[in-house]
Structure formats: C-alpha cells, structure tokens
Amino acid sequence: xxxxxxxxxxxxxxxxxxxxxxxxxxxxxQLQALxxxxxxxxxxDDEVNSNNLGVYGDLKDSDFPADLRMDEYSDEGKxxxxxxxxxxxxxxxxxxxxxxxxxxAVARNAGDESDxxxxxxxxxxxxxEFVQTDVNGLMDMGISKSRVTDADIIDDPYDxxxxxxxxxxxxxxxxxxxxxxxxxxxxxxxxxxxxGNLYVHHDIPLPSYxxxxxxxxxxPVTGNAGNFCAVGTFETGIEIWDLDVLDVLExxxxxxxxxxxxEDELSRINMARAAVGKKLKKKSFSSHxxxxxxxxxxxxxxxxxxxxxxxxxxxxxSADCTVKLWDITSLKEPPASTFTHHKGxxxxxxxxxxxxxxxxxxxxxxxxxxxxxxxKQGGQKKQRIPTDCESLCWDPFKEQNLTCASEDGTxxxxxxxxxxxxxxxxxxxxxxxxxxxxxxxxxPGLMATCSVDQxxxxxxxxxxxxxxxxxxxxxxxxxxxGKLYSVSFYPSAPWLLTAAGASKELSVWDLTREQxxxxxxxxxxxxxxxxxxxxxxxQEKDFEAMMAAEKEVEKTxxxxxxxxxxxxxGKKKVYKK
Numbered sequence: 001x002x003x004x005x006x007x008x009x010x011x012x013x014x015x016x017x018x019x020x021x022x023x024x025x026x027x028x029x030q031l032q033a034l035x036x037x038x039x040x041x042x043x044x045d046d047e048v049n050s051n052n053l054g055v056y057g058d059l060k061d062s063d064f065p066a067d068l069r070m071d072e073y074s075d076e077g078k079x080x081x082x083x084x085x086x087x088x089x090x091x092x093x094x095x096x097x098x099x100x101x102x103x104x105a106v107a108r109n110a111g112d113e114s115d116x117x118x119x120x121x122x123x124x125x126x127x128x129e130f131v132q133t134d135v136n137g138l139m140d141m142g143i144s145k146s147r148v149t150d151a152d153i154i155d156d157p158y159d160x161x162x163x164x165x166x167x168x169x170x171x172x173x174x175x176x177x178x179x180x181x182x183x184x185x186x187x188x189x190x191x192x193x194x195x196g197n198l199y200v201h202h203d204i205p206l207p208s209y210x211x212x213x214x215x216x217x218x219x220p221v222t223g224n225a226g227n228f229c230a231v232g233t234f235e236t237g238i239e240i241w242d243l244d245v246l247d248v249l250e251x252x253x254x255x256x257x258x259x260x261x262x263e264d265e266l267s268r269i270n271m272a273r274a275a276v277g278k279k280l281k282k283k284s285f286s287s288h289x290x291x292x293x294x295x296x297x298x299x300x301x302x303x304x305x306x307x308x309x310x311x312x313x314x315x316x317x318s319a320d321c322t323v324k325l326w327d328i329t330s331l332k333e334p335p336a337s338t339f340t341h342h343k344g345x346x347x348x349x350x351x352x353x354x355x356x357x358x359x360x361x362x363x364x365x366x367x368x369x370x371x372x373x374x375x376k377q378g379g380q381k382k383q384r385i386p387t388d389c390e391s392l393c394w395d396p397f398k399e400q401n402l403t404c405a406s407e408d409g410t411x412x413x414x415x416x417x418x419x420x421x422x423x424x425x426x427x428x429x430x431x432x433x434x435x436x437x438x439x440x441x442x443x444p445g446l447m448a449t450c451s452v453d454q455x456x457x458x459x460x461x462x463x464x465x466x467x468x469x470x471x472x473x474x475x476x477x478x479x480x481x482g483k484l485y486s487v488s489f490y491p492s493a494p495w496l497l498t499a500a501g502a503s504k505e506l507s508v509w510d511l512t513r514e515q516x517x518x519x520x521x522x523x524x525x526x527x528x529x530x531x532x533x534x535x536x537x538x539q540e541k542d543f544e545a546m547m548a549a550e551k552e553v554e555k556t557x558x559x560x561x562x563x564x565x566x567x568x569x570g571k572k573k574v575y576k577k
Contacts, residue, residue: 001180003500004485007213009173009188011492013227015244016167018202165201165246170194172490173201174498175229175243176506177210184209186231188243191508193496198508202246208233214314216240216306220253220328223312228252230314232301236292238316240328255314255326256296256335295334297324303349309356315373317346323361325373341369341380348392353399358416360402362389368404370419381419386410391436395461397444403461405434405449413461427470429457435485435501442494444524447471450487454478456499456509458517474520479507494525 167173167190174189184206191198212232219226220240227243237257242248292298303317313336314326321342324335344365352358359371368389372379387407395401395413401424403413409430412423430451440446445462457476464471482502490496495511495518511517 001178001504002485002502003176003178003481003504003506004210005177005213006486006488006498006500006506007175007215007229008488008490008492008498009175009215009227009243011172013215013217014167014173015227017162018165018167018244018246020246021248168192172492172496173243174506174508175213175215176500177206177213177231178504179209180504184233186210186213186229186241189506191498193493193510196510198506204241204248206231206233206239208235211300211302212304214304214306216311216314216328218311218328220331223329230255230304230306232304232316234300236297236299236301236318238297238301238304238314238326253328253331255316255328256293256324259291259293293334295324295338297322302345302347305349305351305359307351307356308353309351313356315349315351315359317342317349317361317363319345321345321363323349323359323371325359337373337376339371339380341371341382342367344388347389350392350394353394353396355399360392360394362392362404364388368392368402368414370402370416383412383414383419383422385412390434393437393439396439396441398462401461403437403439403447405429405437407433409433409451411437411449425464425469425471427468429459430455436487438487438489438497440489440494440497441491442526443521444526446474446489446521446524448487448489448497450479450484450499450501452483452485452501454480454483454501456484456487456497460520474517475514477509479509481505481507 170193172191172193174191176187176189178185178187186204186206188201188203189198190201210231210233214230216228216230217225219228219242229241229243231239231241231251233239235257238255239251240253240255242252297316297318297320299319301316301318305315307313307315312327312329314328316324316326318324321340321344323339323342323346325337326335327333339361342361342363342365344363346361346363348360348362350360352360357373359373360368361371362368362385366385366388368383368385370381385404385406387410389404390407391405393403393405395403400415400417401413402416403411405411409428409432410426411429411434412426414423415421429449430453432451432453434449434451436450438448439461440448445460447459447461448456449459450456455476455478458474460472460474462471479499481500484499484501486501487497487499490498496508497511498506498508500506
C-alpha cells in the first residue's frame, strides 16, 4: 500500500450535499434511441428462431410423461399447508390425540375438506385470544399508535445515507492517490477539526498507479465553478474527476491519452443491445485502435499544476521530457503549448500564485527552468542543481522566491528577479533526501519538508541565519506512516498539515497543540491579524517588467564593456628601456 500524493481541497469548493451519479437527460435519450433502433432486429431474430425449432418444435403436452404434463395436474395438493400462511395468516390448532405429540393444522381446513364448502367457513367460531396492544411501549419506540398510511410517508430528497455523506461545518477534505497492489484509487478523505476524526468519505477507481494530483474549480464541460481533481498516472492521459459525485465510474474529461472514441461508441451500442436482449457486438481491431490523441504525452504524467489565475489552464510534466499547457474547456483541442527544454523526465511543474504566465519546471536533468508561458520556446532561464529535482514551490508571502528540493536533501531558494545570480540560500534539510516541500498560506515563512526518513521538518524561511545563511529550524516530528512521499498545508486555515507515504494511512498534524511552534510563528498569523511587523512588504508585483528591466541593464553593461575594449585598442604603450 502506497500513498503517492496528497492535496487539500480548499474550503468552500466542495458541495456540502454531494449527490450520487445519475444519467443525464441526453444520456437517457441516447440510450432510448439506440434501443429503439435495435428492436426491429431483435424481433426478426425471434422470428428466425421460431422457424428453426428443430425436431422438438412440434411436441405437445401429451407427448411428455404423466408427471410432467402441466395441464393434467390433480387437485390433491390443495389441502397442503403453505408455510407462509402457517406462520402469518392462519391459525394453529393443537392436536393432542397422537401419543402426546403436538401437530398443527390450518384452521380453515379443520372442517370439511371439500372444495364446495368454502361458504361454511363463516360458521366456524373464532377461537383466537385477544391480546391488548402495548401502546406505551410502541410510543416509547417512536411508533405512532395510529396506522401509518402512504400519505404520511414523505420522500427524502436525499439518499438514506445522506447524513453520512453531507459535509458539516469544520469538515476538511483531503485527496489521496493510493495504490494497493494492482488496485489504484483516488480517496476523498474527510477530517473534522473539532473531533479529530479522519475517514474515507468516498473513493474513485483509477486505471493506473497515481503519480500526481492537482485540485481545480472549473468544470471542463460547462466552464462553471465546481470541485475537481486532475490525476496523472502511468498512463499517458490526464483524467479530471468530479469530486462532488459519488459512485462515479469515469472521469468528466481526459486530456490526451488513448483515442477511445470507437471503443466508447461500441460500449454505448452494446449497452442498448443488452437492454433489449440482443447479442453484443465484438470489437473489431483496426489501424485506429491504440493510437494516442493529437498532442498527447507519450509516457507517464509525473507532475501537474492547476493555474490559480487562469483557472481553465493546467500544466503537466511527463517522463517523455516535455511540458504541456492545456485549456481544459477546449474539449477537442490539442494542448495549447508544448515545451521541450528539459533533457530528462520532468518531475515538478508549478504556476506562480499571482502571475498566471510564469511557470517553474524541474526535472531529472538536474535543471530548474523559469518559463514564460506566452512564448513558444524562448524566454526561459535555467539554474543548475546538485541532483535530480523532487519538488518546487513558490513562497506565498515573498512571491519572488522559488524554492526547490533535491534528491540529496538540498533545498535551494532563488529570487527570480535575479535568477542568474544563484540561490539566496541553500542547505541540506534531510540526510536521506527531500520528497516534497510545502508553504503555509496563512503563516508567513512557515515551510514544511518531508523525507523517506519518516519525518516532517518545519522551518522559518523568513529568518535566515547570518552565519550559515540557512532558514531557522523550528522542529520535526515522526509521522509514523512509513517513508514519506508527500506533505501539504491546508490552504484555508493555519496550523494544519498532512503527510503520507509508504503506508495505507494518512497522518494529520495539528500544530495548534505545539506551543513552541505557535510561539515562534504566532504573531505572524495572517488569518487573525493582517499586521505583521516581521514581514517585509513586497512592492514589486510586475515580474515581466522586472525581467525586462534586468535584460536592459545587462544590455547596457555589455555595451559599456565593448566601448571600454575599443578605447584600449587605440594606442600601444611604449616602454622605455
């Protein structure tokens, strides 16, 4: 059992009353149309079968043995006791004449056994004893003393288990990509902050091992707001699932992957044929079978990031060494852009939280790139890192800072305004490597890292030591869920994070119980107070303008250096002996 990725659902995105999957009006009409089209074929098949009954087609009832002739059954069994009537409807009469044994007979058959004496049953006295109804007992059990009629029954607008599925105040949702041997699922976990309970709200089956998750709030079909999750797996497609629908079996949309239009059409036809009893059609293999959609990734999807500014845009990184940008509302369109600047597998992609055109990417070629998404192949800056990139993350309060975690445990942070100047700080956070990093959206400077050493470490990224030039360590904790592969802060409230890895369980760390950590960051809690004296306000927001100004400065400096070289070449110095 492995949990490869965990992501929180922001508060307010989920429907508090999720519904079970229901066929849409269009789907019902389509199935009805396909079914009606096949009815004629079924009737013609029945006629053919009736005309070809073979040697047994003209057999009559008289040709069978006497005990199998359905029309010649005698009435000898009419007086036999029906077990259901014996237990419910009929009265039992005790017969004590046969050597003290207790036998039972049906009261209505205790008299004359002839079929013509049914009217004489009215003369049979009623020997049943009257038992008074315990009204008080029924009232104590909540059962009304009056008879309940159909008019008293009010249809529940929700399912009978809606109390178990409805979301309450204080409920938080966590998405977990989980794999158990050959079975992969996307589990929607519910955590209640008041009670501390954590359990599976519902789950979604996945076709392959999940590698990455990203949450978004735009419906790919309608463009309306909703609650969705993009899933990257070992398959070449990116599945988008509606998290507000229970018992769903297929994604609302798939970006790239295999072109399954012929298989989907065959499946719809077979559903209609099965509904009317017709033999299913077999799949015919053709040159179209097994082909990928135009612009699809050709290998596993290892990284996803849903743009928070342009909310219909998703970026993806793949083992095919490419980065693609997708407009999810263009259902039939290929990706908007494809970047091939990496020479190795792309492990991490992340959009800037405020500038929707700036994308950071990192891969197994040991390079981190800063990409301008408006350009096709130009406008990229590169920084070399010691080992393979594992995770990238932007600082939500110092938005010019990009942080990278490497396989050897090194964490580097760059000011992207001076990206070519190298990292502003770098240090080794974990001895056995860093799997993922996450910043808290409510506490400035609070950063968490997780590792295969089974621990989560907390750092103050805004307090840099003058001697070591590294962030201040604020504590660590063993999460007791095995090796950790993913960590994430809850974006809608402070002091809450989750981590998971090589175990079937998730671990939630509520930092409100850690007084030392609260003392270190308590005065920075922006959810309680917006005034923070320790945080330097960021005045420069236009990163494109800053990058353009930086290029202009470099150009001016290079021109001045060229002029200086020309002046030196004017005369040669003469040395006197």
